[in-house]
Amino acid sequence: MANTVNLKIDGIDVSVEEGKTVLDAAKKLNIHIPTLCHHEDLCVAGNCRVCVVEQEGVKNLVASCAMPAQEGMVIQTNTHKVRNARRHVVELLLSEHNADCTKCYKNTKCELQSLANEMVMGDHMFIDLVPDKNYTVDMMSPSIIKDDSKCIRCQRCVRTCTELQHVSALGVAYKGDHMKISTFFENPMYDVVCTNCGQCVNRCPTGALIEKNYVDEVWDAIYDENKHVVVQTAPAVRIALGEDLGFDVGERVTGKMVTALKRIGFDSVLDTDFTADLTIMEEGTELLTRLKKALVDKDTSVKLPMTTSCSPGWIKFIEHTFPEYLENVSTCKSPQQMFGALAKTYYAQKRNINPENIVSVSIMPCTAKKFEANRPEMRDSGYQDVDYVLTTRELAIMIKQAGLDFLTLPDDKYDSIMGDSTGAAVIFGATGGVMEAALRTAYELVTGREVPFENLNITAVRGMEGVREAAVKIENVLPEWSFLEGVELKTVVAHGLTNAKKVMQAVKDGKADWHFIEIMACPGGCLGGGGQPIPTTPEIRQKRAEAIYAEDEGLPIRKSHENPEVQQIYKDFLGEPLGHKSHELLHTHYHERKRV
Amino acid sequence: MPDKKLKRVDLIFSEDCGYKDVLAESLKMSNEKILQEILDSGLRGRGGAGFPTGLKWKFTSQEPGDEKYVVCNADEGEPGTFKDREILSRVPLKVFGGMAVCGKVIGAKHGYIYLRGEYQFLKADLEKALDEFHASLKESGFDFQIHILMGSGAYICGEESALFESMEGKRGEPRNKPPYPTIAGFRSKPTVINNVETLVYSFMICRIGAKKFQELGTADSRGSKVFSISGDTPIAGIYELELGMSLEDFVEEFGDGDTKAVQVGGAAGFCVPRKKFKDTIIGFEGVPTGGSMMLFNSSRSMYNVLKNYVEFFEEESCGQCTPCRVGCQQLKKGIEAVKKGDKSAHYLETLQKLAETMKVTSKCGLGQSVANSFSSIVDNFKEEMIY
Secondary structure (H helix, E strand, O other), rough: OOEEEEEEEEEEEEEOOOOHHHHHHHHHHOOOOOOOOOOOOOOOOOOOOOEEEEEOOOOOEEEEOOOOOOOOOEOOOOOOHHHHHHHHHHHHHHHHHOOOOOHOOOOOOOOHHHHHHHOOOOOOOOOOOHHOOOOOOOOOOOOOEEEEEHHOOOHHHHHHHHHHHHOOOOEOOOOHHOEEEEEEHOOOHHHOOOOOHHHHHHHOOOOEEEEEEOOHHHHHHOOOOOOOOEEEEOOOOOOOOHHHHHHOOOOOOOOHHHHHHHOOOOOOOOHHHHHHHHHHHHHHHHHHHHHHHOOOOOOOOOOOOOOOOHHHHHHHHHHHHHHHHHHEEEEEHHHHHHHHHHHHEEEHHHOOOOHEEEEEEEEEEOOOHHHHHOOOOOOOOOOOOOOEEEEHHHHHHHHHHHOOOOHOOOOOOOOOOOOOOOOOHHHHHHHHHHHHHHHHHHHHHHHHHOOOOOOOOOHHHOOOOOOEEEEEEEOOOOOHHHHHHEEEEEEEEEEEEEHHHEEEEHHHOOOOOEEEEEOOOOHHHHHHHOOOOOOOHHHHHHHHHHHHHHHHHOOOOOHHHHOHHHHHHHHHHHHHOOOHHHHHHEEOOOOOOOOO | OEEOOEOOEEEOOOOOHHHHHHHHHHHOHHHHHHHHHHHHHOOOOOOOOOOOOOHHHHHHHOOOOOEEEEEEEOOOOOOOOHHHHHHHHOOOOHHHHHHHHHHHHHHOOOEEEEEEEHHHHHHHHHHHHHHHHHHHHHOOOOOOOOEEEEEEOOOOHHHHHHHHHHHOOOOOOOOOOOOOOOOOOOOOOOOOEEEEEHHHHHHHHHHHHHHHOOOOEOOOEOOEEEEEEEEEOOEEEEEEEEEEHHHHHHHHOOOOEEEEEEEEHHHOOOEEHHHHOOOEEEEOOEOOOOEEEEEEEEOOOOOHHHHHHHHHHHHHHOOOOOOHHHHHHHHHHHHHHHOOOOOOOHHHHHHHHHHHHHHHHHOOOHHHHHHHHHHHHHHOOHHHHHH
């Protein structure tokens, strides 16, 4: 057991574990100390200086987020000196900040704004520095807008990009009054190693890093009578959307979301879950095919381990960082892009609509999906397969703009076709979910029996551990899969690109014997995606994960291959997994990118 | 009233002994004995902050672990300071000697000299001297290596924790303290980081003993110190003086007869006006200095002097913490606005309060010391700020 230390804050005694900070101790007493650069997911920076407090016997104030709690400390959080200092710090930040709040995307959701509300009354104390700053706005990325005029240099984004993601697209440049957050050679975000994961957007306290929003474009399409607007919703949206619309964290709002989308005016409200199930069929078959080639045909050119390809942040990461392993990536497009390709082919045929008039919109927990939709590889339908990608946050904005009272909306069901879902598809939204869904289907395909886990829950691949390994022994297989008899299928799951890098490095160093690797770019998987409601913390991600698994358990069908619409599409349109049509529409290849 | 008179001293540069003898003798002394001598001498850091050197060594020696470091802070960047350059040019072997003795006491095998980027021209000579020094060490059988690392021209890298970051190949930004360098310094290992001059004095104390050193200076400021004297003086240069003299004596010796103010301690130090010369002691009980003494005569505009300092800090702040990064910009814009009449003279009070906030909230010594020059100049030369 860790040692405890005893200190006194505002006259109240408190004990905390050794290693905790003064801020942690204050939290334990429900004493509010304002913070800006502090974030639960990140290392301590101690650079904004908003959280200063007075420590007895120390001349200067101390930053409570960075000061370890020590035995016998006496802390005051609310003295004249502290109040003046905090007010000054906030005033200073405001003087350097483009405080045109009503025009800002983060208006009412900005941490600096709420601190200003808390502390600054009346006129600003200091001279406005913004006019002399020559701030720039980088709007060239299809995913992320970086507006330096809103930046308060807290470096949350830099720490996110470096610690959580090991990408380091963002860093600190220059010093003194010219210090700024920038990229390699100050190139635009689209032209550096940025994976568009949007984790920085999730953690930016102001409007300096935001998603590029396409809300107006989607409204225009909806109001255009000549257009048929289809919308798909990703698995992780339904368990987080409520957070932006008055629900508690972890509340599932699937039915209300469907109603809202219909009332907003989408012509068809469909589910990415459908193509998640389809992904399992294609990717599962691909894995088994690779295994057969390796084990039976002794084909040494087969690339194993195979990795998943659902996460566009991961795809761009491997293109930059481990391009020599691109052949190991499953050729399956992500569920979003499979859906897009089918919306303008299969769906158009079935519904007898000219694909030219279809506008395909997706609601994603992700900012990298915006980039993905714009990839040149994603035009196999003959059109841009997905026209607009909105984040969970943007959907919440649309729902508010539509005047809907989300809390009281009734539930509704997805439209058909391409609206059927299974529990296996829903869990795509959590780290380990693709692996679990794939195992549920592949195991059954090979043995004719359900996976040998209670209630189909493969708990070994679940959880928030950064890298998780699991092995499944395959026994008593069906005759056509005899080559797999007795094989122990070795898998590994990683989330967050720092962990992805560890896994890939192990592969590169020859220290790994896995067959199948699941990688999600974001911490927690899609439920912690860059397009999800802000804030995000380990606790919030845990609650979202619980909601996802509850949604899975509540669905009548929980295996991808049992999705009736999936069975139908193979009968009517695709033929068989990895068939000709599938190759044409559902698979692709990626390419090496430079490492800057 | 100061009772010490100005007295020139010849300790650091004196050639009355070879470093080899001192080194050999010191290496024969027990660690406890050396530590006690340094503690007893009352030597305080000569870089400006004045932390007791003996305590620094003691804390580091008490830390567990085999990997420890001695770092010589030769990133001499304070405006008006050029004494470390002189020391490194004239008596580099004594600097190395101080490092080796420190290494012996704390249990370090490696020492690093972090040399100011602009002192590149010293590097070749230093390396030559190092070869000789390493040979002497070999003779004495003491396993210690000194390496030279170059700075890149950032003032902030003279701040010890930013210096470690820079040494580790990272951006020079100060760290949060605690932990202090004695626990987690270079490569997060226990480290003694001393100014060039401090290391030489440590070495000299091993030779002359704490008692002799104590005879110089005052209770709070033992010993002598090397001063870099510049500005309106007919005899600018490097002087080793006993600590504790009055500024009046100092100005009498070095002034040009028309001195209106002395900036003690560089841009991060304090400005003392003529009327306070008599009551100001140069030392830790009065106004401390890392060595920089800039004299200004009546032809100088104190507004220009202050603006120059604030501009310096505005540019040299690392930019990470709010009070320092934005505060410096506001102080500069603020005095400009008052001078132009865009803001009333009352705005100077707002700026004084801001400077006080910078002092108490900034992450490192840079931001914390901007208020020193700002407040002392604005307080004493208010009319020059306004008209």
